[in-house]
Amino acid sequence: MFRKFCRLELDQGVPQASTIGRFRIALEKSGRLNVVLTEINAQLSAQNVILQEGRVAIVDATVIEAAQSGIRKGDPEAGSHVKVNAKGKMQAKWGYQAFVNIDEDGFIFSTTLTPGNKHEINSLMDLLDGSEEMLFADSAYSS
Numbered sequence: 001m002f003r004k005f006c007r008l009e010l011d012q013g014v015p016q017a018s019t020i021g022r023f024r025i026a027l028e029k030s031g032r033l034n035v036v037l038t039e040i041n042a043q044l045s046a047q048n049v050i051l052q053e054g055r056v057a058i059v060d061a062t063v064i065e066a067a068q069s070g071i072r073k074g075d076p077e078a079g080s081h082v083k084v085n086a087k088g089k090m091q092a093k094w095g096y097q098a099f100v101n102i103d104e105d106g107f108i109f110s111t112t113l114t115p116g117n118k119h120e121i122n123s124l125m126d127l128l129d130g131s132e133e134m135l136f137a138d139s140a141y142s143s
Contacts (some may be wrong), residue, residue, distance in 0.1 A: 010109055017028070021105075027065075033111070037110070050105070051103060052097045054133050055066040056066075057101050057102075058104065058136045059099065059100070059124065060100065061097045061099045061140070062098050063081050063083070063093055064095050065093045065094065066078040066096065075094070075095075077115060078115055079095075079115030081094075081097060081117060090137065095120065096114065096116055097115075097116055097123070098112075100127075103121065109126075109127075110129065112126050119140075120136045121140065129133055
């Protein structure tokens, strides 16, 4: 799908994941990531690639551990995220939470990044645009 989207032939190479990641970070830092995402989605909607009515939003977060853990070790914007692991033990990570709002086909509608200690429910309204007819989220959003 990536090749088709970028119009790359099978005999052409694709950018490395780190190249795409650096580009995304540069867009985020410049404040242009949501502008680009909105424009891409508008073009896909105009071509009827993205469902325009009855859209389902699927919202979730993932923890991204900071390169150096702890407030004194170089990443003061991060925060401590505590979660119960599969074995039932509390596990803390110093880092961030990346949130995403996608539809049932996997199209991304919005993203946001917060310190790890910000509760997921506090980011929900930043992810929604009001066009969603249904919302699916895990129990972290139940309140």
